[in-house]
Amino acid sequence: MRIFENYESRVRGYIRAFPVIFEKSYGSILTDTMGKEYIDFFAGAGTLNYGHNNDNVSNAMIEYLKSQGVVHGLDMATKAKERFLESLVYGILEPRNLQYKVQFTGPTGTNAVESALKLARMVKGRSNVVAFTNGYHGLSMGSLGVTGNTFYRDEAHISRSNVSFLPFDGYMGPDINTLDLFRKLLNDNSSGLDLPAAVILETIQAEGGVNVARPEWLAELAEICHEWDILLIVDDIQVGNGRSGDYFSFEESGIKPDLVTLSKAIGGGLPLALMLMRPDLDQWKPGEHTGTFRGNNLAFVAAAENFKYWETNDLSEAVKYKGGVMKEELEKIAAKYPELEANVRGRGMIWGLEIPEKGFTSEVSSLCFEKGLVIELAGADDQVLKFLPPLIIDEETLRKGIGIVDEAIGEILEQKEERLKGEFVC
Incomplete structure (x- = not known):
């Protein structure tokens, strides 16, 4: 990454959140130079509705x-x-x-x-x-x-x-x-x-x-x-x-x-x-x-x-169906972790999971990236995880990506609990 750090302007943004060199992309998957694959819930900030390298x-x-x-x-x-x-x-x-x-x-x-x-x-x-x-x-x-x-x-x-x-x-x-x-x-x-x-x-x-x-x-x-x-x-x-x-x-x-x-x-x-x-x-x-x-x-x-x-209406119906999947799965996450006081909102295939605790969504996005998911933040204080996958993503990959978010949230909360226990013992 040295060439970017040395010669690209400090104004660069997304590269800081997703610090790898991407080499290939297809459909809803990005691949870096080491061959690691990432599910794309970013889709070029909504530019890639029809997927990467659509045939x-x-x-x-x-x-x-x-x-x-x-x-x-x-x-x-x-x-x-x-x-x-x-x-x-x-x-x-x-x-x-x-x-x-x-x-x-x-x-x-x-x-x-x-x-x-x-x-x-x-x-x-x-x-x-x-x-x-x-x-x-x-x-x-x-x-x-x-x-x-x-x-x-x-x-x-x-x-x-x-x-x-x-x-x-x-x-x-x-x-x-x-x-x-x-x-x-x-x-x-x-x-x-x-x-x-x-x-x-x-x-x-x-x-x-x-x-x-x-x-x-x-x-x-x-x-x-x-x-x-x-x-x-x-x-x-x-x-x-x-x-x-x-x-x-x-x-x-x-x-x-x-x-x-x-x-x-x-x-x-x-x-x-x-x-x-x-x-x-x-x-x-x-x-x-x-x-x-x-x-x-x-x-x-x-x-x-x-x-x-x-x-035809096929894509429209698919977007509304997969949007329903996203809504249902995100509401399950919000209910699973009531201590987060999370709020779910959206329509079609743009959904937000708002978590009021300052900095929590940044931790989730970073851990998701480690686990193979690209997801960005939104809101005045970056308090919202923004789910923006390509419209053509298959349901299995969509559910897998949401599952990574669920897993990341669970791990972060578990780590916080362990730290609190350690502080209490001390």
């Missing part, structure tokens, strides 16, 4: 390259982009009765968020945006402005102006409707809340701790936005692309956002980000918002292959 995707990309297909095309028309748009429109949007224009932004999720914020402010002629507690939308300046975690929000690199934070669903407890506060602020001319151009949110806050907004809360939020002429932006970068069990995470609520940001899994493991917008909102002048790598043709090829998974 269909790899073969399609190889054939495209062998045919001398265009790799870099800015926003020029290419055959790969044509096929991508046809697959997206006819395979994903139209079956869901969604009418959106598509804008290809820069290659990462934060580029899509920046585009959405910029367009919303331009169209509405207002600058204020409402975001939510525990929200995460990226780390470039505009995206960081609507991201809640103070770890990222240093005065040296953030513009705090023109963003108002409100409590997310459940933030004040299960019996309080946080949208009552939003309505009150909008109706009060002296509240200090400038009429927003847009509201931005994740329907399931992934990095924020796997906080799930209820469908009825989302429906009411959409109603408020419509009533006050506020654009509703859904950030579906991590929990879209099938992660919730539906292709879009907002489908269950029945809402139709004005703008949707997508990235991560849509590129099949390659950089790709885009924004969906209501056709009447497409008010850009040609070239007014641009980027060198907004036309990743290999990612178009990969994405078009992955859209085939949604030609």
Whole structure:
């Protein structure tokens, strides 16, 4: 690991939690240079919904390259982009009765968020945006402005102006409707809340701790936005692309956002980000918002292959079934160790196991890694173990991975008990 320690920036993060050199990957398994295998409950932070080195995707990309297909095309028309748009429109949007224009932004999720914020402010002629507690939308300046975690929000690199934070669903407890506060602020001319151009949110806050907004809360939020002429932006970068069990995470609520940001899994493991917008909102002048790598043709090829998974309901049903397995097994763990006061929450195939004791989840993640499982943390204090396996993981491997977590928790608690006994004897 010396080359990384000596020459890669201190800003590197995941390498510290998972300190090996990975060499191969396939499906839901990572393999390091020593040949040790790890079950992947991280999936590239949700980028690898369809697994590592998906055969269909790899073969399609190889054939495209062998045919001398265009790799870099800015926003020029290419055959790969044509096929991508046809697959997206006819395979994903139209079956869901969604009418959106598509804008290809820069290659990462934060580029899509920046585009959405910029367009919303331009169209509405207002600058204020409402975001939510525990929200995460990226780390470039505009995206960081609507991201809640103070770890990222240093005065040296953030513009705090023109963003108002409100409590997310459940933030004040299960019996309080946080949208009552939003309505009150909008109706009060002296509240200090400038009429927003847009509201931005994740329907399931992934990095924020796997906080799930209820469908009825989302429906009411959409109603408020419509009533006050506020654009509703859904950030579906991590929990879209099938992660919730539906292709879009907002489908269950029945809402139709004005703008949707997508990235991560849509590129099949390659950089790709885009924004969906209501056709009447497409008010850009040609070239007014641009980027060198907004036309990743290999990612178009990969994405078009992955859209085939949604030609039937098979994957959706599989995600919901395996999500049920995850929920059941995690609730068993929470019940098995009542002293942890653990909380289980999630939807589809994103689940969180929250353990309030400071530092406990870090110990669990580290021991799981030793035992052959890659799992990351979420939440403001890293108090949540975030379960984010590839959607295509088989049930046996899924259960094995959850079993490793159970085993790790048991061993850590046993070690703590032994230490306490030793202290008592002394």
